[in-house]
Amino acid sequence: MDRTSPKPQDILRSTSAARFNMRKDVSCYEFHCPKCHGPIMLPLDALERQFPDREDRPNDDFPLALVCVPCKRVDIYSPQQSSPYFDHEMLSKEWSPSGETALGAMLLCGGKGCQFRVALLETWTRGTTLQEKIDARTIWERKHLRCPYGHPIHWPWL
Numbered sequence: 646m647d648r649t650s651p652k653p654q655d656i657l658r659s660t661s662a663a664r665f666n667m668r669k670d671v672s673c674y675e676f677h678c679p680k681c682h683g684p685i686m687l688p689l690d691a692l693e694r695q696f697p698d699r700e701d702r703p704n705d706d707f708p709l710a711l712v713c714v715p716c717k718r719v720d721i722y723s724p725q726q727s728s729p730y731f732d733h734e735m736l737s738k739e740w741s742p743s744g745e746t747a748l749g750a751m752l753l754c755g756g757k758g759c760q761f762r763v764a765l766l767e768t769w770t771r772g773t774t775l776q777e778k779i780d781a782r783t784i785w786e787r788k789h790l791r792c793p794y795g796h797p798i799h800w801p802w803l
């Protein structure tokens with residue numbers, strides 16, 4: 646058999662994926678919302694994009710702010726066991742995302758002279774407008790967000 650010709654099941658898979666605009670599964674970390682315990686999915690490629698030099702500094706922390714889709718609470722999560730933001734129930738999973746996970750904004754600590762900052766990564770379905778994103782961010786629950794020193798994190802949207 647010609648080694649370059651696709652197998653029937655591969656043809657079927659790519660056709661149905663195109664028809665339903667499905668994305669294939671990607672490797673993720675699954676964190677858990679402290680409020681509703683809902684799963685918070687972080688694709689590993691999004692983590693790598695945010696911290697491309699992660700391998701070179703294995704003892705650093707790599708915190709990210711992520712929103713819980715069901716309950717709209719934003720929390721800071723980290724895959725590093727030494728981090729104050731580490732989730733002890735973190736899992737590695739394959740998952741099919743509803744959109745691309747990308748940087749929404751850098752969130753800055755509101756503490757005087759504090760240099761802490763954390764990237765807010767968001768996953769939007771295709772076609773979400775800028776205004777829809779801003780409207781959503783204004784209702785996300787975020788007042789509990791703190792830097793590792795306990796200062797409140799500044800939220801750029803009212």
Ligand SMILES: [Zn+2]
Pocket residue numbers: 678679680681682683713714715716717718
């Ligand atoms: Zn939640």
Ligand SMILES: [Zn+2]
Pocket residue numbers: 754755756759760761792793794795796
């Ligand atoms: Zn701070």
